[in-house]
Amino acid sequence: MPALAYPKTRRVDVVDAYFGMTVADPYRWLESDAARDADVAAWVAAQNTVTADYLATLPGREVLRNRLTALFDHEQVTAPHKRGTRLFHARNPGLKNQPILFVREGVDGEDRVLIDPNAWSADGATALAEWAASKDGTHVAYAVQEGGTDWRTIRVLHVESGTVLDDRVEWARFTGISWVKDGSGFFYSRFPARQPGAASTAGISGHAVYFHALGTAQAEDRLVHATPDHLGLLHVVEVTDDGRYALIYSTPGATQNALSLVDLASQDWAPRALIENFDNQWALLGNTDETLFLITDRDAGRGKIVALDLAGEAPAFTDVVAEQEGVLNQGKLLGGELVLAYLLDAKTDLQRFERDGTPAGAIELPGIGAAGGLRGDPDDDEMFYVFTSFNAPTTVYRHDLATGESSIWAAPRVNVDLDALIVDQRFYPSKDGTAVPMFIVRRRDVTGPAPTLLYGYGGFSISLFPFYSPAQVAWIEQGGVLAIANLRGGGEYGREWHDAGRLQNKQNVFDDFIAAGEFLKAEGVTRPDGLAIQGESNGGLLVGAVVNQRPDLFAAALPGVGVMDMLRFNRFTGGQLWTSDYGDPANEADVGNLLTYSPYHNIRPGQDYPAILATTADTDDRVVPGHTFKYIAAVQAADVGPRPHLVRIESRAGHGAGKPTDKIIAELTDLLAFAARWTGLEVEAKA
Structure with missing residues (x-):
């Protein structure tokens, strides 16, 4: 393997002090925004040139590109929202860069294009983000996302005429859109206005809930809820289906949240505190008159349903559905019943209960998978x-709760032999003996050791469950094996599982992932030199950490949009929200723990590292690209073996949401071709 000529990356003499420790940060300058720093922009261009030249040499790359294009070319439809007599749903007919919003008159009516964002920009990178139809179906408020950023501009469309109104709401971010019952306006969440050019690096201070009345200027919007004494909170609002209440969720970024309630029948809309601490999770299922039905993990680590009676001066909680074996993942009050989705070993089980908690039977699903x-x-x-x-x-x-029968409302036709795919779930022991579940997916005729792609996340109580992915199918079709590990730190087994993988327990996540790799080799699923690993965001941190800890275990590593500098993550955009999982670099005990696994700070010269293709985007304002820039610069500068250690930096793309289909296919082509090259997967055109 001839050595790659990486771009030279300037080192700077920057040293920080942390509670008596000194930590060098020689690539601090790469934290700057490439859009405003010519040196960073030049570095990005040079890195992309080296990476593109290398990727162009990979065998099977065009085969994978063509197959991915064919696999993405199928209809993708969301479940509809019924408003009045109209049904609203998003649909991508195949290879459009962005999904299109459709409206249908009645369940069996004809679809009509309502909003097509594919005409909004030449490169397809301007996306339709959050949207909500008014209760009577006459208007849709929708958020425009530009180039993958988390910032939103909200506009309003008149459904019958297709006219976009003059209403324009700026500076929305981390927001929902929730209409009042009479359709006169909607609630949303926003930050204070930023100076030009400052939005890409802006933090999270000053989030607040506002009400926008149709036909008025944003300057007239009504401030509904803010916490000036706690500027680091996020606030999201949800109006009950009957339009009586607005429920406000406030969180410091953890899975736990406080609750406030606005009685919309009152004149002053004064928020009433229901839950003032951040000790538990709370989420609304629905209400009947003055009774709210809520999901909570208070005194129930896997979740339960409580009823909250608002009639008295003090809120009174009553348990309705007790904690079950499965983790209560989501639910809704429908047809006068509670329909609840549980996760049982990371697979969905849909159950029905009467409003008094009496079991009313299961909703039979078409197979083992995920429903929601x-x-x-x-x-x-x-x-x-x-x-x-x-x-x-x-x-x-479409499910009839009266008869208990389900029927298909929208189903894609895919060019895949689905019967050729086989799914197994295995449980393997982690370092401390904890049993960890893992899905293993392969082609039915692949029975021996094969190149394997292992995916993980392990954080923020986010669960990984079975889902259909064209990229994963493309890998499996070529004879590769897909493995997805349900690591601690996720939500697969409730709060205890999450807690076991965060803060001082974060090393458990890495141990679980390393043990997954060892299990796949010991069981003969993968070859000794045939294991690639992948993860994005917190999963990118996971990949970076385990590569440092066990570089011998992996042939290739694909860290995407990762959190790589664990001492400075809280200084950028929304990073302060992540301290609930990682700890706070301002605390001595947390710094000591963070330094044990921070990918940027634990690169091990003298070790042979796997081939690395890191990915990020120049406009990612969730996990800023400086994390990946600094990490890859440090890896390239270290003596970590002859395999390529590259970075692929996308333009006009953010953390993932809103990325156009053509950019998705191009990136996946490169990732799969890179993994195939270094795991020994031979890519061939399929008939």
Whole structure:
């Protein structure tokens, strides 16, 4: 392997002091925004040139590009929202860069294009983000996302005429859109206005809930809820289906949240505190009159349902559905019942309960997989949900709660032999003996050791469950094996599972992932030199950390948009929100722990590292690209073996949401070709 000529990266003499420790940061200058720093822009261009030249040499790259294009070319539909007599849903007919919003008159009516964002920009990088139709279906408020940023501009469209109104709401970020019942306006969340050019690096201070009345200027919007004494909180609002209440969730970034309530029948809309601490999770299922039904993990690590009676001066909670074996993942009040989605070993189980908690039976799913996206009205027997699995493309089902029957409402046709795919779930022991589940997906005729792609996340109580992915199918079709490990730090087994993988327990996540790799080799699933690993965001941190800890275990590593500098993550954009999982670099005990695994600070010269292709985007304002820039510069400068250590930096793309289909396909082509090259997967055109 001839050595790659990496761009020379300037080192600077920057040393920080942390509680008596000194830590060098020689690539601090790469934290600057490439859009405003010519030196960083030149470094990005030079890195992309080296990476592109290398990727062009990979065998099978065009085969993978063509196959991925064919695999993405199928209809993708969301579960519909019924508003009045109209149904609203997003659909990508195949290879459009962005999904299109459609409206349908009645369940079986004809679809009409309502909003097509594909005409908004030449490169397809301007996306339709959050949207909500008014209760009567006459208007849609929708958020425009530019180039992958987390910032939003909200506009309003009149459904019948297709006219975009003059209403324009700026500086929305981390927001929902929730209409009042009479359709006169909607609630949203925003930050204070930023100076030109400052938005890409802006932090999270001053988030607040506002109400926008149709036909008025944003300057007239009504401030509904803010916490000037706690500027680091995020606030998101949800209006109950009957339009009586607005429920405000406030969080410091953890999975736990406080709750406030606005009685919309009152004149002053004064928020009433229901839960003032951040000790537990709370989420609304629905309400009947003055009774709210909520999901919570208070005194129930896997979740339970409580009823909250608002009639008295003090809120009174009553347990309705006790904690079950499965983790209560989501739910909704539908058809006068509680429809609840549980995770049992990372697979969905849909159950029905009467409002008094009496079990009312299960909703039979079409297979082992994941179901969610519950849609419907509290008093309507008609419900919609989606189902997906590794070998089942996402399908929308219509369910009749009165008869208990489900029927397909929208199903894609894919050019894949789904029967050729086989899914196993295995449990393996981690370093401390904890049993960790893992899905293993392969082609039915692949029975011996094969190149394997191992994926993980392990954080923020986010669960990994079976889902259909064209990229994963492309890998499996070529004879590769896909493995997805349900690591601690996720939410697969509730709060205890999450807590076991955060803060001082974060090393458990890395141990779980390393043990997954060892298990795949010991069981003969993968070859001794045939294991690639992948993860994004917190999963990018995971990949970077385990590569440092066990470089011998992996042939290739694909860290995407990763959190790589654990001493400075809290200084950028929304990084302060992550201290609930990582700890705070301002605390001595946390710094000591963070330094044990920070990818940027633990690179091990003298070790042979796997081939690395890191990915990020120049406009990612969730995990700023400086994390990946600094990490890859440090890896390239270290003596860590002859395999390539490269970075692929996308333009006009953020953390992932809103990325156009053509950019997705191009990036996945490079990632899969790179993994195939270094795991020994031979890519061939399929008939």
